[in-house]
Amino acid sequence: MIAQTPRLELYPDRIGENAKIVYDLCHAHGATVAAVAKVTCANPSVVHAMMRAGADMVADSRIQNLMSATALGLERPSMLLRIPTPSAAHDIVRYADITLNSSLGSLQVLSEAARMLGVTHEAVLMIDVGDLREGVWPDHAAKVAKAAAALPNLELVGVGANLACYGGVIPSVENMRLLVDVRNECRDASGLELPLISGGNSSSLPLLASGKMPAEINHFRIGETVILGSNVLDRSDWPGTRQDTVRLVAEIVELERKPSVPIGLRAQNAFGETVEFDDRGTRLRAICNIGRQDTSVDGILPQDPGIRVIGGSSDHLILDVEDATTPIHLGAEVAFTPNYGALLGLSTSPYVEKIIRRG
CATH class of the missing domain: 2.40.30 (Elongation Factor Tu (Ef-tu); domain 3)
Structure with a gap:
């Protein structure tokens, strides 16, 4: 059979090798990892390779991709990375175990959808620590967390941040420490444990590898460094990984x-x-x-x-x-x-x- 063109060739075994290297780094810090395969539209072979390498959950920005991943029977939690769309709240609650949220309004919509479906939905409150994409401004976070704690069928499980996507702001000890401090303020205001602190995406790996990542940061959402073997801050090769993926x-x-x-x-x-x-x-x-x-x-x-x-x-x-x-x-x-x-x-x-x- 003649291979068609144009074609995209994916090498999941090589991606899996990269994933093992990166996930081991995260796990050594005591952090869990969300495998992000959105750049391949959650290709099943790529997702399976990431799971075999030790990913703790699967994450994607599109609910359609999470629906496909859920159908693979992965038996791991699913996380929606994109800010939830109110009109799709029922599908989001049905197919995403955890969502990243940046407003009390979104949390209220998800709470109502979860109540109607008779489930409890987990949510992470995103904090804008300087990149100016999604997230509650730090001095508003405690108020939002306190209000979210009272919502039925919704469990606020932690806080998170996104960096180096819109503004190109590099993860640093200072902005990661700010995230930890905001979590502590939200914990005091809400009475919730808020055990999860999601410290960003592949851009956080250089700080993690340097040994300077605050110990409280215990979750990462990793995609590009695993799939392309690149340091996303300068697109150099990430040590030990392959680029022929x-x-x-x-x-x-x-x-x-x-x-x-x-x-x-x-x-x-x-x-x-x-x-x-x-x-x-x-x-x-x-x-x-x-x-x-x-x-x-x-x-x-x-x-x-x-x-x-x-x-x-x-x-x-x-x-x-x-x-x-x-x-x-x-x-x-x-x-x-x-x-x-x-x-x-x-x-x-x-x-x-x-x-x-x-x-």
Whole structure:
């Protein structure tokens, strides 16, 4: 059977190796780990690899992915990372054991949904410690926690923070200590134990590895470092991990020698951009069967060092293959390593075949 293109090749065994290294680091600190496979749309093979490596729960930002993960029979708690949508409260309570919340209003909606379904739902109160994405401002947190403690069918189990996503703020001893202090204030105000302190995502791993992470931080939500083997603060390789965990393969559908600068009067392109071009003379150019509808073309790196991505349209990827070191011809396959953003698009696109590779 001929493999289709474009295709995304996933290597769950290699991802599992990465997961074991990262999870062992977290467990040595006394923390539990939520495995985040959202960048692969919770691909079952990837989720299973993370579970076998020792993840304590499965987490995702999309309730649809959690529904799929729940169907795998993992027998581990599920956590919804995205702020709950009020209109989906019943599905959220049904398929997510724990949610991350940033307002009393969200907690009230979940409480009512849980009451109607006859279950108790667990919630984490997110605290904004500086990244300015989701979270209650620290000086409001105790008031929210006290009110949440009175809600029926809802158990506030801890606090959490998100960093290095929107504002790029790096996890530090100072902002992690602030999170611990806020938890203590919420504990005093509410009378709840609040045992869980979720100290962030993969961006928290460098602080953890340095030995400076406060001991009270006992939960992490880890995705990118496991799946791509990268330090998310600078995208360097995380020590001991593999980076050959995912691969994009596209196919050449046109191969022609052309000038490197368009000819004629130019306006904006199809995406409203005004593009500048480097004049490198006449070059051998290839067009592949993938485009910006499927991925971020700026986020894919050709595995052949002699190939360069020039740009892309909705459906086509344009390459300079003049200096390619691998055979280039019509119908030839070209392999790429995607970064996190590109992988997210590839996983989401229904036009990209997903293939599991073992070993």
